[in-house]
Amino acid sequence: MKKIFLSFAIGLFAITGQAQNIKEILLYSQENMNGTARFRALSGAFGALGGDFSALNVNPAGSVVFSNNQVGFTISNYHNKNNTNYFGTSANETDNSLDINQLGGVYVFENEDKSSGWSKFAVALNYDNINNYDNSIFVAGTNSINSIADYFLSYANGIPLSVVSGNDFNYGDLFYNEQQAYLGYQSFIINPTDTNPGTTTYTSNVASGGDYYQENSIVTSGYNGKLSFNGSAIYKDRLMVGVNLNAHFSDYRKSTSFFESNNNNTSTNYLVERVRFNNDLYTYGNGFSFQIGTIYKATKEFRLGLAYQSPTWMRYTDELSQSISAVSSNVNEELAADVVNPRLTMIYEPYRMRTPGKITASAAYVFGKTGLLSFDYGVKDYGNAAFTPDSDFRDQNDLVANVLGVSNEFRLGGEYKIKRVSLRAGYRYEESPFKSENALGDLTGYSGGIGYNFGEIKVDLAYSFSERDYFQSMFDQGLTRAYKVSSKNSNISLTMLFEL
Secondary structure, three states, X not given: OHHHHHHHHHXXXXXXXXXXXXXXXXXXXXXXXXXXXXXXXXXXXXXXXXOOOHHHHOOHHHHHHOOOOEEEXXXXXXXXXXXXXXXXXXXXXXXXXXXXXXXXXXXXXXXXXXXXOEEEEEEEEEEEEEEEOOEEEXXXXXXXOOOOXXXXXXXXXXXXXXXXXXXXXXXXXXXXXXXXXXXXXXXXXXXXXXXXXXXXXXXXXXXXXXXXXXXXXXXXXXXXXXEEXXXXXXXXXXXXXXXXXXXXXXXXXXXXXXXXXXXXXXXXXXXXXXXXXXXXXXXXXXXXXXXXXXXXXXXXXXXXXXXXXXXXXXXXXXXXXXXXXXXXXXXXXXXXXXXXXXXXXXXXXXXXXXXXXXXXXXXXXXXXXXXXXXXXXXXXXXXXXEEEOHHHOXXXXXXHHHHEOEEEEEEEEEEEEEOOEEEEEEEEEEOOOEOOOOOEOXXXXXXXXXXXXXXXXEEEEEEEEEEEEEEEEOOOOOOOOEEEEEEEEEEEEEEEEEEO
């Protein structure tokens, strides 16, 4: 039963597919530990600390901790290395990118009327890339079980030949499943069982009885950005409260190029021996969320924090372009390639998504002016994510609720000051959002950094590292044999802060 569940989860976590499913839920619900260099150096353990622009993404009450008006920005280098294993064959791919991932400003003012107990207020505006999608994966191996033809057959069976042949519809009028069947038929990868226009059954035109060398190159780019409008205040120098109103922006591009070859044909019939299948997906959207939080100074040194991050309500649009080329041959000769390259951009109906909310509890101990220790514990129930309205996505949402569950996150950070120099380190652990963690493993991360205070200018530098293993399949159906990905991410961040 466990193996069946795991295969089911991996199938939903496929690399290619148009239907809204768990792949989209995870892509837009998970957040990288992005932000300022100080935030990264402490592995994001800032829920009870505040006084940092990216800390507002954890607890909005933290802006009132700033002593002075301040503006700042962060530049980060992202380095990703992905090792894959497919049918015993190992491959790897790396990706580097440079980005201005954070920009913010805060205005702090004292309340002249102290009688109310509200002694200090702050307003802030901050932008963070909460997820950077720049990444590359390459997978290759020899599959002795099935071919790319099984992918097209899984879509084509049940669709009339009159549709698959393009006689009844223009290419741009096809639904996604019809489009896949059309590509498979027009490239001669699949054949109908007879020539009747009403035929709905098909067979493979790829030679069987041997091995299939397969490889897939996946390149993604883009970002998930969050613009926060923040306000906070402190009551009687002990209780801090704050709120964020967040605007979200997503821009995601994914290009995949699948290749398959075989030497299985020993007959005089022309059968497919090489295939190149390209997919280019562009997804963009925007949405809204809010956050509320509080920090309480139990003593001068000890602080407690509690924050709630609402679900994010997003609206997305997908644009998809596909092309395919197939070469057929027999024992004597090779034919010219059958190329299906309509390159028509198919724009699908916009859909809405609700990502899960999050609760973060925090504690911190500040050792005067010499240093601090901080701990955050976060809980996010991915099973509460959903496509909306539920009546239109009932089956998909039921699957999400059955496969995804609660993910706990732990962050620990420390800082030690030596005059104007600050030394920092952190640790991060995040559980898999899957109820079966084999589909997507737990994440472990480490970080460190240094900062120097010039007075009105502060410079922070940080290095962070995280790793996680997971399984993916080549396609969402038909060709679903999983391969393992061991992902390692290294980031270097530089933050410049200016007091006004």
